[in-house]
Amino acid sequence: MSWLRIRELVRKEFIQLFRDKKNRPLLIIAPFVQLLVFGYVLSTDVRDVRVGVFDQARTRESRLLMDALNANRTFRITHYMNHPKELEELLLRRKVDLALKIGPDFSERIRKGDSAPVQILADGSMSNMASLRIAYTSLVLEGFNQSMIEERYKQRLDYGKIDARIRTWYNPNLDSRNFFVPGVVAVLIMILSLLLTSMAIIREKESGTIEQLIVTPLRPVELILGKTIPYIIITQTLMIIVITFAIVWFSLPMKGNFLLLIAAACLFLLSTLGVGLFISTISATQQQAMMTTFFFILPFFMFSGFVFPIASMPTAIQWLTYLNPLRYFLVIIRGVFLKGVGLEVLWPQFIAMMVLGLIVFVSAVKRFKKRLD
Amino acid sequence: MNPVTVKAIARKEFYHLVRDFRSMYLAFVIPLLLILMFGYALSLDVDSVRTVVVDHDKTEVSRDFVRRLDASSYFEIVHHLNDSSPAVSYLDQGLTTMAIVIPPGWTEDLKADRTASLQVLIDGSDPSFAGISRGYITAFVEAYNRDRLLSFLNRKGMEKIKAPVDGRIRVWFNEDLDSRNFIVPGIIAIIIMIVGAMLTSLVIAREYENGTMETIRSLPVGGGEFLLGKAIPYFLIALTDVLVAVFMGQVLFGVVMKSSFWLLVLASTIYISVALSLGFLISIATKSQLVANQMAILITFLPSLLLSNFIFPVGNMPKIFQILTYIIPATYFIDILNGIYLRGLGLAHLWTSYLILVGMLIVLSNIGFALLKKEGM
Numbered sequence: 001m002s003w004l005r006i007r008e009l010v011r012k013e014f015i016q017l018f019r020d021k022k023n024r025p026l027l028i029i030a031p032f033v034q035l036l037v038f039g040y041v042l043s044t045d046v047r048d049v050r051v052g053v054f055d056q057a058r059t060r061e062s063r064l065l066m067d068a069l070n071a072n073r074t075f076r077i078t079h080y081m082n083h084p085k086e087l088e089e090l091l092l093r094r095k096v097d098l099a100l101k102i103g104p105d106f107s108e109r110i111r112k113g114d115s116a117p118v119q120i121l122a123d124g125s126m127s128n129m130a131s132l133r134i135a136y137t138s139l140v141l142e143g144f145n146q147s148m149i150e151e152r153y154k155q156r157l158d159y160g161k162i163d164a165r166i167r168t169w170y171n172p173n174l175d176s177r178n179f180f181v182p183g184v185v186a187v188l189i190m191i192l193s194l195l196l197t198s199m200a201i202i203r204e205k206e207s208g209t210i211e212q213l214i215v216t217p218l219r220p221v222e223l224i225l226g227k228t229i230p231y232i233i234i235t236q237t238l239m240i241i242v243i244t245f246a247i248v249w250f251s252l253p254m255k256g257n258f259l260l261l262i263a264a265a266c267l268f269l270l271s272t273l274g275v276g277l278f279i280s281t282i283s284a285t286q287q288q289a290m291m292t293t294f295f296f297i298l299p300f301f302m303f304s305g306f307v308f309p310i311a312s313m314p315t316a317i318q319w320l321t322y323l324n325p326l327r328y329f330l331v332i333i334r335g336v337f338l339k340g341v342g343l344e345v346l347w348p349q350f351i352a353m354m355v356l357g358l359i360v361f362v363s364a365v366k367r368f369k370k371r372l373d
Numbered sequence: 374m375n376p377v378t379v380k381a382i383a384r385k386e387f388y389h390l391v392r393d394f395r396s397m398y399l400a401f402v403i404p405l406l407l408i409l410m411f412g413y414a415l416s417l418d419v420d421s422v423r424t425v426v427v428d429h430d431k432t433e434v435s436r437d438f439v440r441r442l443d444a445s446s447y448f449e450i451v452h453h454l455n456d457s458s459p460a461v462s463y464l465d466q467g468l469t470t471m472a473i474v475i476p477p478g479w480t481e482d483l484k485a486d487r488t489a490s491l492q493v494l495i496d497g498s499d500p501s502f503a504g505i506s507r508g509y510i511t512a513f514v515e516a517y518n519r520d521r522l523l524s525f526l527n528r529k530g531m532e533k534i535k536a537p538v539d540g541r542i543r544v545w546f547n548e549d550l551d552s553r554n555f556i557v558p559g560i561i562a563i564i565i566m567i568v569g570a571m572l573t574s575l576v577i578a579r580e581y582e583n584g585t586m587e588t589i590r591s592l593p594v595g596g597g598e599f600l601l602g603k604a605i606p607y608f609l610i611a612l613t614d615v616l617v618a619v620f621m622g623q624v625l626f627g628v629v630m631k632s633s634f635w636l637l638v639l640a641s642t643i644y645i646s647v648a649l650s651l652g653f654l655i656s657i658a659t660k661s662q663l664v665a666n667q668m669a670i671l672i673t674f675l676p677s678l679l680l681s682n683f684i685f686p687v688g689n690m691p692k693i694f695q696i697l698t699y700i701i702p703a704t705y706f707i708d709i710l711n712g713i714y715l716r717g718l719g720l721a722h723l724w725t726s727y728l729i730l731v732g733m734l735i736v737l738s739n740i741g742f743a744l745l746k747k748e749g750m
Contacts, residue, residue: 030667034675041679043689044417044501065538091545092716094708113534117541124547125555125715128417128501129686134542135508141540142515148537149522159525160483161518163490166507169464171497174507176689179500199663283395287575290666291399294571298406307684308415309502311423317414331467338498345465 005218009226013200017230027234031188031242038184039250042307043176046132052079052096054087057106061148065102065118068144074136088121097123097133110148170338178253181246182337183306185239186329189265190272190300193235195293197276200227202289205280220369228273232266239265255340264332267350270357271325277364281371300326325360328353374597382594382602386576390606397610400572404564404614405621411560412626417552417684421449422506423469427460428453432480438517442473447509464496471495471506486525546715557622558714559683561615562706565641566677568611569648570655574669576603577656589750596745600738604649611645631717640713643730644706648673650737651702657744677703705729 018024051069055062069075079096081087090096101119109116120137124130150157171178204210213223243261246252275296283289302308303317304326310318321327328349335341335349343350390397424442428435443450451469454460460472474492482489493510497503519536527533547554580586589599619637622628630637651673659665679685680694681703687695698704705726712718712726720727 025664025667030671033671037675037679037694040691040694041685043685045504045689048688092718093722094711110537113532115535115539116537117539120540120542122542122544124544124550125711126684126686127547127550127552127555128419128505130544130547131418131550132501132505132508134544135505135512137542138512138540139508139515141538142512142519145519145536145538146515146522149526149534152534153526153531157522157525158486159522160486161488161521162483162514163488164493164510164514165490166493166495166510168495168497168503168507171500171503174497174500174503176500179498285393286662287393287579287666288395290575290662291396291403291572294567295399295403295406298403299410302410302415308417309419309499312416312418312420313414334498339465341465 001219001221006222006226006229009218009222010229013227013230017200017234027192027238031192031238032245034188035181035184035242035246036249039177039181039246042180042184044128045174045176046074046129046136049075049098049133049136050078050096051075051098051100052081052087052090053077053100053102054081054084055100055102056104057102059107061107061110062102064148065144068140068147069100072136072140075140091121091123094123097130098137113152177250178338179334181250181252182333183330185242185246186268186326186333187301187306188242189235189239189268190326190329191297192238193231193269193272194276194279194297195290196231196234197228197273198279198283198289198293199286200231201277201280202283202286206285221365224277224365224368228277231273231276232269235269236262236265252337254337256336257342260342260346261333261336264329264336264346264350264353267353267357268325268329270361271353274357274360274362274364277368278360281364281367300324303327304330306330322352323356325353325356328356374595374601378594378598379602379605382599383605386603387606390610396572400568400610401614401617403567404618407560407564408557408618408621411556412553412622412628415556417501417556418550419502419505421447422471422502422509424448424450424471424473425452425454425460425463425469426450427455427457427472427474429455429457429477430475430479434480434483435475438475441517442513445513447513460494464494467496467498469496470499470502471510473510483521553626554628554715555711556684557618557626557628558710559681559707561618561641561710562644562677562681562683562703563674564614564618565611565645565648565706566673566703568614569607569645570652570673571666571669572610573604573607573649573652574655574659574665574673575662576607577653578660578662578665581660582662586748590748594750596742596750599750600653600741600745603653604646607649607652608645611648612641615641615645628714630714632713632719636720636723637710637713640706640709640727640730643727643734644702647702647730647734647737650734650741654737654741654744657741657748676701680704681707683707702730702733705733 053066055066066077070077079090081090084101087099087101091099099121103117106116122130122134168174201210204213218226247254279289279292279296283292303313303321303324305321306326310321310327313321331349332346335346426439426442428439439450442448452463457474460474463469464472472494476490476492479489491514495503495506523536544550580589652669655665655668655672659668680698680701682698683703687698708726709723712723
């Protein structure tokens with residue numbers, strides 16, 4: 001193996017990549033656009049629940065209930081309706097997320113010490129957010145109940161109650177961004193390294209220059225190294241830039257060790273470059289390679305825990321996710337960013353990624369060599 | 374416009390597609406994969422919060438509290454521990470989302486009618502999980518407190534009352550709160566963008582790259598005939614994909630439309646045409662397959678996934694992105710899908726979204742024609 005030959009091939013690859021003006025936006029702009037869009041858009045927080053009310057009682061108690069809702073920053077009463085049909089129409093048109101119907105005997109019942117039913121209609125179409133809205137609603141109702149009971153007895157009721165002291169670790173403000181942005185970095189690295197390696201080789205195939213490379217004294221191993229090293233360099237550089245940008249722009253916390261992240265990225269690249277090589281052996285044209293890459297990226301992306309929690313998947317699928325390198329890389333990148341944990345916690349992920357990476361890379365290289373012979 | 378010419382172009386494009394077996398195959402397999410993935414495996418719902426409990430108190434009351442916690446469908450107690458420090462490592466390793474610590478002397482406080490504190494630790498790294506966990510545990514504790522208050526009143530021999538307000542929550546549109554019911558229909562929009570826009574973005578760029586565009590230009594084919602002919606095979610593929618997705622959603626996952634099937638077909642027809650126009654526009658403008666593909670991902674696939682109110686609610690986005698969602702066709706199509714599948718709405722409610730999509734189609738296809746005309750077609 002001659003390092004000189006590898007170096008020259010790497011240099012050729014760089015020149016080729018940056019000479020083509022059309023490649024530049026792909027390399028430089030696309031990752032940033034994606035980071036920004038993902039960073040701003042990915043959020044399933046329940047922040048602003050719009051409530052429509054149909055209040056038949058119009059009494060002090062019913063107003064207190066609405067005040068209790070409005071006082072909670074999550075809720076905002078946007079519509080007061082005079083007819084139940086109008087209220088339902090609001091729900092149908094997605095103008096409100098919750099609809100409250102307060103019966104005419106609301107206050108009478110409360111004053112009698114009876115339960116007054118309040119009908120609450122929740123738009124369940126986005127079920128994950130609806131569950132949270134419902135939990136928050138029952139919270140407000142319970143708080144209202146207690147203040148009503150205490151008011152009724154007009155004295156301090158010192159009963160033994162629980163005071164839940166909730167502390168949220170790692171991401172105390174529950175900022176979606178802190179969760180998603182590190183993940184976006186991982187996904188960007190995956191997409192870039194996969195696409196670029198497969199394309200680099202297919203391009204040579206398509207234009208017939210691969211034959212010329214084969215007749216040079218380059219050995220297959222050197223060819224593979226020369227074709228992958230540039231993309232390792234590019235993705236690592238991009239990762240550093242993108243992470244720095246993310247930390248500055250989104251004021252993301254970086255609690256752990258940056259070097260650990262780079263080491264993890266190297267192990268991760270083993271798998272993605274391996275898959276990229278593999279795709280290049282089974283595709284003939286760029287279009288095919290792109291579609292095949294997409295075919296690989298989709299499951300990697302979906303079954304990684306990036307958006308969809310792994311714990312909510314069926315057990316069989318949960319087992320399958322252990323074969324997904326992105327799953328491990330996400331745990332590492334989030335762990336390093338948010339929890340500040342190091343190898344003492346993350347070693348299983350490192351080992352898993354290494355084993356997976358080596359298997360994929362070595363078998364891809366073998367297949368690639370066979371194709372060259 | 375001559376129908377014979379259109380037919381000839383369509384036939385040529387169709388041969389291209391059939392000959393490139395892989396692209397054809399992926400045009401059908403990727404949609405199937407998406408539907409299966411989302412239907413079977415991917416869910417946004419948190420069934421129960423995985424919890425580890427440390428009970429330092431070990432009394433009848435604390436055990437009863439833990440039992441009630443476990444019995445509620447919102448929590449799944451994975452482990453009972455005697456010491457707090459391993460509970461921390463459960464959170465560190467991501468084995469549980471929540472740790473509940475009952476301190477010693479807890480029951481004593483409760484019995485003496487003092488406030489007893491309960492320590493709850495939540496892993497906040499996944500904010501939506503953490504938010505739900507926090508909501509569930511607070512609501513649970515509040516309900517527990519209300520029971521204690523009422524029994525306290527009884528004990529003191531005060532007038533017996535019931536909880537003043539009884540919230541009867543009913544869920545509409547997605548009664549079982551299953552994320553599948555909104556994700557499976559939404560996938561139709563994504564599939565159309567992949568097949569309609571991403572595949573077609575390569576079509577004209579390929580003619581430019583291969584130099585065959587010159588040949589076509591020398592033929593007696595007008596721009597309209599050319600685009601229409603090119604579009605027909607992809608239109609048919611996309612429509613088949615939609616029908617397959619609808620069928621699979623219904624048969625395999627029980628995701629059923631609440632309003633008319635034909636409204637869906639009408640909406641899909643319009644939306645597929647919008648996607649095709651977008652794809653062709655990108656193709657003509659970039660003239661390079663690689664760049665066209667990247668552009669297609671950036672301006673068709675990602676926005677229809679992220680900026681369409683599909684999974685990520687528009688209300689949470691910064692203003693600029695909220696405005697952006699208005700120019701994204703998927704927003705209107707997702708709105709229609711949501712109306713047809715979940716709300717059972719008809720044209721009376723949805724006509725604005727239909728009209729806007731038609732408007733987008735007219736604008737996009739005209740820009741496409743104009744660009745082609747400039748190229749000399």
